[in-house]
Amino acid sequence: MEAGRLFFDPTSGCHAGNMLFLGNGDPVHLLEKSFESENKLEPDRKSQLAKKLGLQPRQVAVWFQNRRARWKTKQLERDYDLLKSSYDSLSANYDSILKHNDNLKSQVASLMEKLKGKEAAEIAGGGVGVENNKLGDEEEIMMSVMKVEDRVSTATTTTPNSDLQYSTPPCNNTMSMSLATDEEDEATHYDHNHDHDQHGGPTYFSDDVFPDHQHNNQVDDGDQPLLGWWVWS
């Protein structure tokens, strides 16, 4: 509110025409200060303010009512902005996860092809003396396939702190809001209890783009399953 823009004409009784404009702002300032300290108006304070400002108690009460309404509107706008930025951040993470999942699937397919080729070669060759060595190769490939499949499965069925599927992006962000009585910005105090990325949103993975080397970003949330990444080149 622009202090000094207007104040009341205490001599006029009702409705339109009871405002004086271009005032010096002190009455408004006093009301604002009072609102800062407490946005509800108890009878004693109402009387005191009315007396100080030369207003009707009813006018002070109405001013507080309207001031609370304005505060609430601004608060809704802030909440909307916060939720939107949080959603945008989650959405970006979700897209990255989908891409990563596709990549893992293609790795599985590739390794399976490799395994099939090996098996076909062994059947055709029928060798005996290289048994141990062949077995070692197959085991190695199978282990790789299992690892990748396991990660694909994990990535598509678990989230860091909930049993949500990826149809709803994971969120480990516990956010509490407390009402504030700060005047000009009417500051809202948000308590972000968990890790956040530089955009202020929660951090599920340390990079937006998954590295092609080992990356193990585990989110431990009590009994919740861990989501770890073991990406090897």
Added chain:
DNA sequence: TTGTGTTTTACGACCTC
């Protein structure tokens, strides 16, 4: 100058404690 959007006060209706 004028039309339009914004801001503020004030009120009535309704709700809650």
Added chain:
DNA sequence: GAGGTCGTAAAACACAA
């Protein structure tokens, strides 16, 4: 019943065309 929210009318201001 007092005091709250919600929706809205009225008035003045701000500003672009």
